[in-house]
Amino acid sequence: MTLMLIDSASLWYRAYYGMPDTLLAPDGTPVNAIKGFLDMSARLIQKYQPNRLIACLDGDWRPSWRVELFPEYKANRIAADGEEEEPDLLTPQIPILLDLLDLLGIPVIGVDDYEADDVIATISAKEVGPTRIVTGDRDLFQLVDSTKDVKIVYLAKGISAHDLVDHAWIANKYEIPGDRYALFAMIRGDASDGLPGVRGIGEKGAAIIANKFASLPEALAAALSGDSRLKPLLQRKLIEGVEYIEIAPKLVNCATDAPIPDLSHAMPKRPQDMTAIEDFRFKYGLGTSIDRMIDALGW
Numbered sequence: 001m002t003l004m005l006i007d008s009a010s011l012w013y014r015a016y017y018g019m020p021d022t023l024l025a026p027d028g029t030p031v032n033a034i035k036g037f038l039d040m041s042a043r044l045i046q047k048y049q050p051n052r053l054i055a056c057l058d059g060d061w062r063p064s065w066r067v068e069l070f071p072e073y074k075a076n077r078i079a080a081d082g083e084e085e086e087p088d089l090l091t092p093q094i095p096i097l098l099d100l101l102d103l104l105g106i107p108v109i110g111v112d113d114y115e116a117d118d119v120i121a122t123i124s125a126k127e128v129g130p131t132r133i134v135t136g137d138r139d140l141f142q143l144v145d146s147t148k149d150v151k152i153v154y155l156a157k158g159i160s161a162h163d164l165v166d167h168a169w170i171a172n173k174y175e176i177p178g179d180r181y182a183l184f185a186m187i188r189g190d191a192s193d194g195l196p197g198v199r200g201i202g203e204k205g206a207a208i209i210a211n212k213f214a215s216l217p218e219a220l221a222a223a224l225s226g227d228s229r230l231k232p233l234l235q236r237k238l239i240e241g242v243e244y245i246e247i248a249p250k251l252v253n254c255a256t257d258a259p260i261p262d263l264s265h266a267m268p269k270r271p272q273d274m275t276a277i278e279d280f281r282f283k284y285g286l287g288t289s290i291d292r293m294i295d296a297l298g299w
Contacts, residue, residue, distance in 0.1 A: 001052065003052040016036065054265050120143065129148035184206050205237070
């Protein structure tokens with residue numbers, strides 16, 4: 001009973017930039033992200049054959065509890081209106097896409113004051129597996145679980161060349177134990193999220209620490225005690241970064257306490273209203289993208 005969790009924003013951004021913005025509905029509405037989202041979802045559903053499917057959303061892209069800890073969190077993405085920066089031609093497509101997912105019977109879940117990553121982590125934590133998490137965001141590598149068969153369908157190289165990330169993949173890519181990605185990420189930082197990491201250490205130093213210690217408190221304790229497993233420079237940088245180290249786990253670890261609504265996650269076995277879907281196809285000029293999704297759903 002494979003569950004597929006889609007990081008929806010990650011997928012629609014990839015669709016938007018991967019499809020020409022000349023794709024328009026008859027009324028001139030841009031639909032490149034919508035068509036791309038449908039096409040990519042259909043391919044992944046056909047490949048992985050999930051029995052259950054959820055499209056996960058940000059309830060808040062900068063949750064208040066993360067911003068209170070670290071005001072710079074994702075501040076680099078704030079637009080002039082205070083919202084997240086977003087391409088002008090993508091914005092009108094999102095509510096249309098969400099309406100279509102509803103018509104297709106695909107559950108969409110977002111929770112106030114939690115990011116999609118937290119929604120995905122909360123659902124994944126409650127599952128016994130197997131679970132496939134679709135994203136282009138490496139933050140979710142921390143959710144890989146070999147015991148429960150949780151893997152990341154990682155889209156950084158596109159749909160055709162995507163990677164299926166497990167602990168062995170992480171170990172090979174970053175030269176760290178596969179189950180220590182979160183620790184590695186806390187130390188390294190992530191410029192796209194405005195997270196500096198532990199300053200002066202970088203990716204190579206983060207890998208060294210992740211190979212020697214299982215947690216950030218353990219690494220800091222080793223630095224404070226002059227543990228010979230750490231070179232003096234790394235000891236000093238960890239000690240200097242103590243304030244960030246104290247908050248990094250809350251910033252970087254995906255929350256697993258999002259209040260998820262009780263919804264059916266089963267793949268829709270039949271259309272709720274095929275006439276409405278056909279009307280939607282015609283209104284927005286979605287053509288074969290709808291056909292591909294219908295085929296993938298097995299209708």
